[in-house]
Amino acid sequence: MVGRNRLQSDKDNLRQEIMDVARELFVAEGFRSVSMRKIADRIGYSATTIYLYFKDKNDILAQICRQTFERLTENINAIYNLSDNPLEKLRSGMREYVYFGLKNPSQYELVFIAPLPLEFEPDGINNGTAAFDTLRRVVGECAAAGLLKSADVELTSQTLWAGIHGVTALLIQHEGFPFVDREKLIGSVIETLIAGIRT
Amino acid sequence: MVGRNRLQSDKDNLRQEIMDVARELFVAEGFRSVSMRKIADRIGYSATTIYLYFKDKNDILAQICRQTFERLTENINAIYNLSDNPLEKLRSGMREYVYFGLKNPSQYELVFIAPLPLEFEPDGINNGTAAFDTLRRVVGECAAAGLLKSADVELTSQTLWAGIHGVTALLIQHEGFPFVDREKLIGSVIETLIAGIRT
DNA sequence: AGAAATAAATTAACAGTGTTATTTTATTTT
DNA sequence: AAAATAAAATAACACTGTTAATTTATTTCT
Numbered sequence: 001m002v003g004r005n006r007l008q009s010d011k012d013n014l015r016q017e018i019m020d021v022a023r024e025l026f027v028a029e030g031f032r033s034v035s036m037r038k039i040a041d042r043i044g045y046s047a048t049t050i051y052l053y054f055k056d057k058n059d060i061l062a063q064i065c066r067q068t069f070e071r072l073t074e075n076i077n078a079i080y081n082l083s084d085n086p087l088e089k090l091r092s093g094m095r096e097y098v099y100f101g102l103k104n105p106s107q108y109e110l111v112f113i114a115p116l117p118l119e120f121e122p123d124g125i126n127n128g129t130a131a132f133d134t135l136r137r138v139v140g141e142c143a144a145a146g147l148l149k150s151a152d153v154e155l156t157s158q159t160l161w162a163g164i165h166g167v168t169a170l171l172i173q174h175e176g177f178p179f180v181d182r183e184k185l186i187g188s189v190i191e192t193l194i195a196g197i198r199t
Numbered sequence: 200m201v202g203r204n205r206l207q208s209d210k211d212n213l214r215q216e217i218m219d220v221a222r223e224l225f226v227a228e229g230f231r232s233v234s235m236r237k238i239a240d241r242i243g244y245s246a247t248t249i250y251l252y253f254k255d256k257n258d259i260l261a262q263i264c265r266q267t268f269e270r271l272t273e274n275i276n277a278i279y280n281l282s283d284n285p286l287e288k289l290r291s292g293m294r295e296y297v298y299f300g301l302k303n304p305s306q307y308e309l310v311f312i313a314p315l316p317l318e319f320e321p322d323g324i325n326n327g328t329a330a331f332d333t334l335r336r337v338v339g340e341c342a343a344a345g346l347l348k349s350a351d352v353e354l355t356s357q358t359l360w361a362g363i364h365g366v367t368a369l370l371i372q373h374e375g376f377p378f379v380d381r382e383k384l385i386g387s388v389i390e391t392l393i394a395g396i397r398t
Numbered sequence: 399a400g401a402a403a404t405a406a407a408t409t410a411a412c413a414g415t416g417t418t419a420t421t422t423t424a425t426t427t428t
Numbered sequence: 429a430a431a432a433t434a435a436a437a438t439a440a441c442a443c444t445g446t447t448a449a450t451t452t453a454t455t456t457c458t
Binding site: 112114129149152154155158161164167170173179188189192193194196 | 369392
């Protein structure tokens with residue numbers, strides 16, 4: 001019984017260690033150029049041992065993303081409890097979304113930009129859409145308060161999502177492009193969107 | 200002399216044939232899962248022959264994208280000559296941009312969504328920004344006509360780009376997500392953006 | 399025309415990838 | 429201490445993009 005628990009905790013430790021090392025490498029060198037053997041070297045095990053803890057390479061990233069996006073949802077929910085003004089909630093929530101993406105580009109990329117492994121998308125998209133669900137809720141509050149031009153909450157929510165995803169994705173992927181000041185661009189996108197949906 | 204010309208044209212033919220086959224495969228199976236050997240099989244040559252016509256695998260896609268995005272710029276310029284109303288130009292141009300992306304998802308993905316090979320980005324981004332330059336020009340016209348809230352043409356252009364890129368990228372990459380009607384969503388994004396930048 | 403030069407294409411090979419099956423080593427249970 | 433189980437490692441497979449060396453075809457020159 002005691003042995004069983006210690007074993008379980010050792011397994012969990014190694015599993016988390018793999019995830020930590022993998023995340024670090026993915027962020028530094030990009031998912032594609034990190035090999036199973038490279039991760040294995042870092043943790044001091046053979047490459048095939050990783051397969052005892054994860055289904056495959058995609059699964060490692062999937063689990064990393066799950067952890068990361070739980071934090072995004074928490075952050076956004078926390079922000080939504082700070083204000084009473086629904087439009088203000090919307091503004092702050094969108095800001096948090098964009099900055100979260102810029103702070104976790106590797107994970108944002110996988111979940112929202114380039115979710116290539118199809119079998120894994122369900123998990124990824126579910127993670128991401130938890131944050132989207134919160135956005136929709138607040139859009140609903142704005143609509144209920146009569147602040148919006150359109151009564152179609154779903155349409156408005158997806159419109160906003162497209163906008164903030166767009167600026168996030170561009171800033172992450174096109175570092176070479178001569179963007180205006182980040183802060184300014186993000187602010188402009190958010191204010192333009194809000195101005196566009198208001199009555 | 201004659202021989203030289205015939206040879207040149209044969210080279211061009213094979214080069215174009217490689218591009219045609221590659222484009223077809225890339226669109227059908229995705230860039231990553233198409234191997235040089237698979238392309239080679241289809242054209243009836245050995246894999247290494249491709250390297251006589253293209254620097255590497257990325258280069259094939261780069262050339263395909265160049266051809267494709269020349270068309271986007273042409274299309275947008277043509278549209279801009281149809282109307283005199285600058286806001287109307289903007290609307291139609293943005294529509295064309297999004298629909299072009301949806302019609303050429305593979306190329307749009309490489310140039311704007313996931314331009315992974317860094318050395319190749321200069322070409323890709325230059326291609327893409329030719330279209331962006333046209334967008335900026337029309338935003339300038341709108342500003343000159345006193346139709347815009349902000350006098351910062353660059354900022355406004357980038358804001359619009361973020362918006363239309365966002366909806367294009369989402370629709371391309373997240374087929375599984377329950378989006379509202381495409382047409383409706385695209386229209387909503389464009390109208391929201393325009394409403395947001397107008398005086 | 400044939401010989402020399404050049405271009406085009408192929409074969410062989412390398413170092414790397416993710417992954418599976420098999421075998422060895424370590425730990426736990428009887 | 430023996431048997432059973434879990435953990436880890438080794439060997440191997442089928443693939444990848446790409447380079448170097450070699451063969452085949454075409455063009456140029458005498």
